[in-house]
Amino acid sequence: MSVQTWLARHAQTLLGSLGRLVQQPVASLMTMAVIAIALALPLFLNVFLQNTLAATANWNQTFDLSVYLDKKAAPSHTQVLAKQLHARADVAAVRVITADEALTQFRAASGFGNALDALDDNPLPDTLVVTPAVAASTPEGLETLKSAIAALPDVQTVQVDTEWVKRLHALMDILRRVVWLTGAGLGLGVILVVGNTIRLDILNRRAEVEVMKLVGATDGFARRPFLYSGIWYGLGGGIGAWILVAVAVGLLSKPVERLARLYGSEFHLRGLGFGSGILVLGVAIGLGWLGSWLAATRHIRAIEPT
Amino acid sequence: MIRFDQVHKRYTNGREALAGVSFVIDDGEMAFLTGHSGAGKSSVLKLIALIERPSRGQVFVGNQNTGGIHARGIPQFRRQIGVVFQDHKLLHDRPVADNVALPLVIAGTPKREIDKRVRAALDQVGLLGKEKSRPLELSAGEQQRVGIARAIVGKPKLLIADEPTGNLDPDLALDIMQLFKRFNEVGVTVVIATHDVHLIDRLGARRIVMGEGRVTAA
Numbered sequence: 001m002s003v004q005t006w007l008a009r010h011a012q013t014l015l016g017s018l019g020r021l022v023q024q025p026v027a028s029l030m031t032m033a034v035i036a037i038a039l040a041l042p043l044f045l046n047v048f049l050q051n052t053l054a055a056t057a058n059w060n061q062t063f064d065l066s067v068y069l070d071k072k073a074a075p076s077h078t079q080v081l082a083k084q085l086h087a088r089a090d091v092a093a094v095r096v097i098t099a100d101e102a103l104t105q106f107r108a109a110s111g112f113g114n115a116l117d118a119l120d121d122n123p124l125p126d127t128l129v130v131t132p133a134v135a136a137s138t139p140e141g142l143e144t145l146k147s148a149i150a151a152l153p154d155v156q157t158v159q160v161d162t163e164w165v166k167r168l169h170a171l172m173d174i175l176r177r178v179v180w181l182t183g184a185g186l187g188l189g190v191i192l193v194v195g196n197t198i199r200l201d202i203l204n205r206r207a208e209v210e211v212m213k214l215v216g217a218t219d220g221f222a223r224r225p226f227l228y229s230g231i232w233y234g235l236g237g238g239i240g241a242w243i244l245v246a247v248a249v250g251l252l253s254k255p256v257e258r259l260a261r262l263y264g265s266e267f268h269l270r271g272l273g274f275g276s277g278i279l280v281l282g283v284a285i286g287l288g289w290l291g292s293w294l295a296a297t298r299h300i301r302a303i304e305p306t
Numbered sequence: 307m308i309r310f311d312q313v314h315k316r317y318t319n320g321r322e323a324l325a326g327v328s329f330v331i332d333d334g335e336m337a338f339l340t341g342h343s344g345a346g347k348s349s350v351l352k353l354i355a356l357i358e359r360p361s362r363g364q365v366f367v368g369n370q371n372t373g374g375i376h377a378r379g380i381p382q383f384r385r386q387i388g389v390v391f392q393d394h395k396l397l398h399d400r401p402v403a404d405n406v407a408l409p410l411v412i413a414g415t416p417k418r419e420i421d422k423r424v425r426a427a428l429d430q431v432g433l434l435g436k437e438k439s440r441p442l443e444l445s446a447g448e449q450q451r452v453g454i455a456r457a458i459v460g461k462p463k464l465l466i467a468d469e470p471t472g473n474l475d476p477d478l479a480l481d482i483m484q485l486f487k488r489f490n491e492v493g494v495t496v497v498i499a500t501h502d503v504h505l506i507d508r509l510g511a512r513r514i515v516m517g518e519g520r521v522t523a524a
Binding site for chain 2: 208211
């Protein structure tokens, strides 16, 4: 068989399968809609996750480390230490709060003014407020920075509230896994839906498959139109999922931006990009093909002319 | 062309359809398989087309022992045989031309060649001009002719037919049988199972009579 004949034959089968789906528009669209919804759910979760990651990316400002120095350290050493820390790659900024400033602040804020007056000298140490660089603002990065500073001479204690950032990242981790689990589960669902549709299709066209085999068709030849049906179902479902996610993002973008503005942020909701959309179509087509392949291979083999 | 050698066929339900059938049909011969229904005519044809396998014994088609053909080889084997069925087995959702073209499409024949040979096959069965009709728009006799055109479009050396005139009135039946005879005259080996004894008498071809799973006269 020449390449030209082979291509012409595939093109003909491809269009023939599409024609068959068009002849039963309601049934075909229903199948595609089920696939679209199954794919849209994990996709939407992923869009939500990506946006949350983007929105929280610049929250590192709140992860400042408080470095309390030894009271016995010379005041000049405080400045040296501040310069030394500022030179580090994982440090964005260092602010010095001298013991005197700290006392003034504490007096004003705490209401213990009289009690403090009773003391002979200032109980507070010099403090450095260290802002980590963006790259170091992960729970691990903060821990590394914290132990590095704690090892320096004259440093009494280093405090950082990483608990909630750990929680946030743990939550993101869970969400990422939820995306994968729903994706895998619903992907499997798509395979089963397509497989079942193709199975019924084959049963309806049993006589046709039988005749084809009687006049010398291989299983592969008899299977081909069903594989193309699966590809069309996948493509239709993928396009549907893309539309569903786009509509959902469109509906949510205004309220999200309003909320962001209330927090003084210029955050914009980002939908499925073009590249991701194409990837989704590819995955959908792959799932449709796989579902139909599994069903067609099994059921076509079972049909033997009698 | 065809040789049955002590062939037994017992179906899974326990019914013994063939109990030691032996006969030879030569290249270019035309033979009728006759006998009452249940005599084993259909079983013989099914064994020739590899729709069934013998329980015992050997079947040779075109000097090839069919016992040596594995499942993967069956499609290729069937492309060398033209088969005509009593119920035509046409695909009703596509026009006559597509039905006739099916074996060529399966074999991967180029499109231009297909068109030419489909027209030639339809011409031979007297249905030129009906390419675009749907099978159900045709009469029973015409549908059977479409079935025959499909069987001969691949230019097989062997043509087998199971009760091809079973649903036709006598005049039409004779037409169909004469059609088979014409193919035989150009060298095609033809094997036809039929219980219509009167028809065979008028055609005067070889007769293999079967009864209770055996050949009673050849």
